[in-house]
Amino acid sequence: MNKRITIKQIAKALSVSISTVSKALNDSYEISDETKVKIQEYAKLHKYKPNSLALSLQNKKTKTIGVIMPTVLNRFFARVLNGIESVAAEKGYNIITCITNESYEKEMHTIDMLSNGTIDGFIACLSEETLKLQKFDHFKNLLEEGTPLVLFDRVDKNIECDKVVIDNVKTAYKATRFLMKTGCKNIAFVSTIESLNVGRFRAKGYLKALTKYGRNPDENLIIREESEDNLTEKLHKMFDSKKVDGVFTIDEAAGAITLQVIHSRGLKIPEDVSIIGFTSGILSKYSVPPLTTVNQFGVKIGEHSAKRLIDKIEEKIEIDDFTTDIIKTELIERETTKKMFIEF
Amino acid sequence: MNKRITIKQIAKALSVSISTVSKALNDSYEISDETKVKIQEYAKLHKYKPNSLALSLQNKKTKTIGVIMPTVLNRFFARVLNGIESVAAEKGYNIITCITNESYEKEMHTIDMLSNGTIDGFIACLSEETLKLQKFDHFKNLLEEGTPLVLFDRVDKNIECDKVVIDNVKTAYKATRFLMKTGCKNIAFVSTIESLNVGRFRAKGYLKALTKYGRNPDENLIIREESEDNLTEKLHKMFDSKKVDGVFTIDEAAGAITLQVIHSRGLKIPEDVSIIGFTSGILSKYSVPPLTTVNQFGVKIGEHSAKRLIDKIEEKIEIDDFTTDIIKTELIERETTKKMFIEF
DNA sequence: ATGAAAGCGCTAACAA
DNA sequence: TTGTTAGCGCTTTCAT
Numbered sequence: 001m002n003k004r005i006t007i008k009q010i011a012k013a014l015s016v017s018i019s020t021v022s023k024a025l026n027d028s029y030e031i032s033d034e035t036k037v038k039i040q041e042y043a044k045l046h047k048y049k050p051n052s053l054a055l056s057l058q059n060k061k062t063k064t065i066g067v068i069m070p071t072v073l074n075r076f077f078a079r080v081l082n083g084i085e086s087v088a089a090e091k092g093y094n095i096i097t098c099i100t101n102e103s104y105e106k107e108m109h110t111i112d113m114l115s116n117g118t119i120d121g122f123i124a125c126l127s128e129e130t131l132k133l134q135k136f137d138h139f140k141n142l143l144e145e146g147t148p149l150v151l152f153d154r155v156d157k158n159i160e161c162d163k164v165v166i167d168n169v170k171t172a173y174k175a176t177r178f179l180m181k182t183g184c185k186n187i188a189f190v191s192t193i194e195s196l197n198v199g200r201f202r203a204k205g206y207l208k209a210l211t212k213y214g215r216n217p218d219e220n221l222i223i224r225e226e227s228e229d230n231l232t233e234k235l236h237k238m239f240d241s242k243k244v245d246g247v248f249t250i251d252e253a254a255g256a257i258t259l260q261v262i263h264s265r266g267l268k269i270p271e272d273v274s275i276i277g278f279t280s281g282i283l284s285k286y287s288v289p290p291l292t293t294v295n296q297f298g299v300k301i302g303e304h305s306a307k308r309l310i311d312k313i314e315e316k317i318e319i320d321d322f323t324t325d326i327i328k329t330e331l332i333e334r335e336t337t338k339k340m341f342i343e344f
Numbered sequence: 345m346n347k348r349i350t351i352k353q354i355a356k357a358l359s360v361s362i363s364t365v366s367k368a369l370n371d372s373y374e375i376s377d378e379t380k381v382k383i384q385e386y387a388k389l390h391k392y393k394p395n396s397l398a399l400s401l402q403n404k405k406t407k408t409i410g411v412i413m414p415t416v417l418n419r420f421f422a423r424v425l426n427g428i429e430s431v432a433a434e435k436g437y438n439i440i441t442c443i444t445n446e447s448y449e450k451e452m453h454t455i456d457m458l459s460n461g462t463i464d465g466f467i468a469c470l471s472e473e474t475l476k477l478q479k480f481d482h483f484k485n486l487l488e489e490g491t492p493l494v495l496f497d498r499v500d501k502n503i504e505c506d507k508v509v510i511d512n513v514k515t516a517y518k519a520t521r522f523l524m525k526t527g528c529k530n531i532a533f534v535s536t537i538e539s540l541n542v543g544r545f546r547a548k549g550y551l552k553a554l555t556k557y558g559r560n561p562d563e564n565l566i567i568r569e570e571s572e573d574n575l576t577e578k579l580h581k582m583f584d585s586k587k588v589d590g591v592f593t594i595d596e597a598a599g600a601i602t603l604q605v606i607h608s609r610g611l612k613i614p615e616d617v618s619i620i621g622f623t624s625g626i627l628s629k630y631s632v633p634p635l636t637t638v639n640q641f642g643v644k645i646g647e648h649s650a651k652r653l654i655d656k657i658e659e660k661i662e663i664d665d666f667t668t669d670i671i672k673t674e675l676i677e678r679e680t681t682k683k684m685f686i687e688f
Numbered sequence: 689a690t691g692a693a694a695g696c697g698c699t700a701a702c703a704a
Numbered sequence: 705t706t707g708t709t710a711g712c713g714c715t716t717t718c719a720t
Contacts, residue, residue, distance in 0.1 A: 004461070004489060006697060017707045022699060032705055047485070051461040053406070054697035057397045057712050064440070064462075072425055078416050085416075085443045089450070094458070096408070097441045099429045106433070114438070117348070117395040117713085141391070145348060256630035263632045286600035288607045288632050350713060361691040366715060376689055398713035401696050461697085 005046045014042060025050070056117075064094040065309060066114045068124035070102050070154075074252055076279060076298045077125070080152065083302020084123055091310050093120075104129035108138040115141075120313045121148035123305045126156060128195055134158070146319065148312035150305045154198055155324075162312065163324040164305045166296055168198050171329045172205025173212075175248055175276045175294055178331055180213055182338040184246030184274050188221040188238060190254040195226040202250040218242070228253040235261040246274045259287060259336075274337045290334035301327050349390045358386060369394075400461075408438040409653060410458045412468035414446050414498075418596060420623060420642045421469070424496065427646020428467055435654050437464075448473035452482040459485075464657045465492035467649045470500060472539055478502070490663065492656035494649045498542055499668075506656065507668040508649045510640055512542050515673045516549025517556075519592055519620045519638055522675055524557055526682040528590030528618050532565040532582060534598040539570040546594040546622075562586070572597040579605040590618045603631060603680075618681045634678035645671050 007025070011018045016035065024031045024039035025048070031039075042048075056062040067084055069077050081097065088095050096119065100107040107127045114122075122142065130136070131154060139159050142149055152164040179187050189206045193199035203224060210217050220242050223234055235258060238244065247262075249255040255277030259269075267273050269289055277293045285291075304327060311317045351369070355362045360379065368375045368383035369392070375383075386392075400406040411428055413421050425441065432439050440463065442454040451471045458466075466486065474480070475498060483503050486493055496508040523531050533550045537543035547568060554561050564586050567578055579602060582588065591606075593599040599621030603613075611617050613633055621637045629635075648671060655661045 008697070018697090019699080019708075020706055022697095023706085026699085030705065035705080049456075049460040051401075051697050053397050053401045053461045054712085055699085057395075057401055057697085057714095058699055060712080062397070072416065072422050072429075073419070075417070078422055081416055081441075082443060085441065089442070089454075094440050094442070094462070096438050097425075097429065098433070098438070099426060110433075112393075116393040117397045118438070260630065260632060260634075286604065288604060290604075352713070362714085363692075363716080364690055366713095367690085370715085374689065379689080395713050398696085399715085401698095401713085402715060404696080 004051075005043075005048050006051070007048075010039065010042055010046070010048065014039060060117075061313075062118060062120055063092055064096055064119055065306070065313070066111075066119040066122045066124075067095050067097045068107060068110060068122060069097065069099050070125055070127050072097075072099055076153075076252075076296055079298025080125075080302035080305075083299035083304075084306045085302075086299075087303045087306040087310070091306075093306075093310065100127040102128040104133055104135060108135075111138045111142060115145065115147060119147075121150070121309045123150045123152065123309055125152050126154040131156065131197065132195060148309055148319070150309045150312075152301055152305045154196055156197070160322060162308050162322050164301055164308065165324065165326060166301075166329050167326050168201035169205040169208065171294055172202040172248070172250065173209045174205075175331060176206045176209035177213070178340070179246040179248060179274055179276060179337065180209070180215070181340045182246075182270075182274060186218070186221060186242065186244050187215075187246040187248060188223070188242075188244045190223045190231075190235070190247055190249045190258055191251060192225045192228045192231060192253045193251045194224040199224070199250060206248055223254075228257060231257050232261055236265075239265055239267075244273060247276070249275060249277045251278055255291065255293075256287075259291065269336050270338045276331070276337060279332075285334070289336055292334045292337040293332050295330045295332050297327055297329065348395075349387075349392050350395070351392075354383065354386055354390070354392065358383060404461075405657075406462060406464055407436055408440055408463055409650070409657075410455075410463045410466045410468075411439050411441045412451060412454060412466060413441065413443050414469055414471050416441075416443055420497075420596075420640055423642025424469075424646035424649075427643035427648075428650045429646075430643075431647045431650040431654070435650075437650075437654065444471040446472040448477055448479060452479075455482045455486060459489065459491060463491075465494075465653045467494045467496065467653055469496050470498040475500065475541065476539060492653055492663070494653045494656075496645055496649045498540060500541070504666060506652050506666050508645055508652065509668065509670060510645075510673050511670050512545035513549040513552065515638055516546040516592070516594065517553045518549075519675060520550045520553035521557070522684070523590040523592060523618055523620060523681065524553070524559070525684045526590075526614075526618060530562070530565060530586065530588050531559075531590040531592060532567070532586075532588045534567045534575075534579070534591055534593045534602055535595060536569045536572045536575060536597045537595045538568040543568070543594060550592055567598075572601060575601050576605055580609075583609055583611075588617060591620070593619065593621045595622055599635065599637075603635065613680050614682045620675070620681060623676075629678070633680055636678045636681040637676050639674045639676050641671055641673065 007021045008018055011021045021039055024036045025043060072078055085095055098110040104127055107130055136159050143161055149161040151161055155163045155165055191199050207217050247258050249258050262273050277291045279293050279296045351365045352362055355365045365383055368380045369387060416422055429439055444451040448471055451474055480503050487505055493505040495505055499507045499509055535543050551561050591602055593602050606613060606617050621635045623637050623640045
């Protein structure tokens, strides 16, 4: 239980001055090789480690970035976190992670707590509640103070900062079009994230695709919920009343539950019903059958966000040069959709 | 872009001394109400926030804990992280998360980086490589320096510290027994984590249960791998050569792949084959059919670890009072096992 | 009731 | 080549 040793103690032990020790440890040319060696050996022997708080206090850089996540119990966010962590680590940054659980209160409180010198910059995904309330002052304050901020996935035009997103409309458009191409006539849309703008954008893309190809959107085929409660029921009702041969589910819960419902009705996938999900999912690769999904490239989103933030922190980019970067998505064809047979 | 204001600036602006400001902001009785109000209002107006680095430097407490995770792309670990974060937040602690990706190098490096004053204590889960190499010096150094450490899930008897684990042998024993109770005669064991001691403990529990109830373990029914490569193949081979009516899969990948294989062979679940998985899984609740699993209570493990660590940090427990706490597990009966029909 | 000064661990400009 | 000093932002004795 030998507590950590400081530069001061080394100085005393070797009867040299504090600054000599500091310089020797930083391998300064000002110090003679002899004393340098002496000091460095002593330091190594006693496992000296510079106190990073003192360093940070000095140069006003903490080499740590704050990451604000709505949740981490969702594959997509876990992937993003992973991406952030990997580039942060690579560049010598630590990450402080906060999970808001979609709460505005916690999000605000966290940012408040951390914007006091502990952190060089933030990467955040807006919580559901924040989006609903449209209260962004905590972020605006941050920006006013000159703290770099990168928002990913769930962003808002009222916050002017760097953003890393996917093109939700386009992605949904393409997924829907894909279902049409594989011969689906009655394509349903299922969402449990109607409260999020990303959810609404995906709905938009779905509608756009239908319209574009001359299909009339049928409101009985559209389930836009704010939570997964009663979704099973609603799905059964839909399948009872309508002939559905394709489903586009835009979030984790929607995909999983739809798959269960289809199975439980004894429908064949993809012969009777095709289904496309969003990567966030608990399922995809390992579901039965493996789910055709939109891959959001969560890791890439995380990596990109971290890179952008660190460039900002290290002033490789002008502080007020804001971009909105769009990470492209990809449709991964697995076994819940038929092979494409129409050339559109 | 108005940079953060300091106590010094307030002092100058109001032409009082620095210490007066400090005291006023801390609501000291030494300061007259008049100046207190004056200072506090000025501070509020200018959004003064004490620099936490300076504070930490002073009182040698950073109110942040380091969390070392092998991965976060696994439901179990994500849950643990969630549990840790929630109690940390509640108690005013921040968490710095590091993901080792099962690498000894990264684990060691991380601990090295962080044990320099940034952190009050660690919660860690040993990486696979560390366990294999049996190199624990980084943790031992930590403990020698007097840094509190809580290890969870994957622990090692060579590290003397607080531990939070499940009883793997017992849990596996019970799961296997459950399969027997529901009438399974030929119970297979599938693992892709043979390199982890938790994996080997689970195998032990499985074997123990069989033996206890007079069944001879059949090595052709036991698949103990270190990775998921070729698992599909091996499973098919097993099903080809043996009549299997029950499978106990002890990790995420094993469960998912086994489920796929069973489906692809057209076997009925649970009529032809029963299967029990471990909660870590990508599947369970949302799989088809919903998987009967061992619930490891990841959130609870996280919460418990965090509580224990914080108690240590805040010296509510003697620093050298080490315990190994066992979080109990639970079998969640879903639809991949038959109803129990034998009273054991 | 207020302020001066030392110190947390370190760096860096300046002096010797 | 080495040491002195000031200072990062703050708290806390100890004067005044």
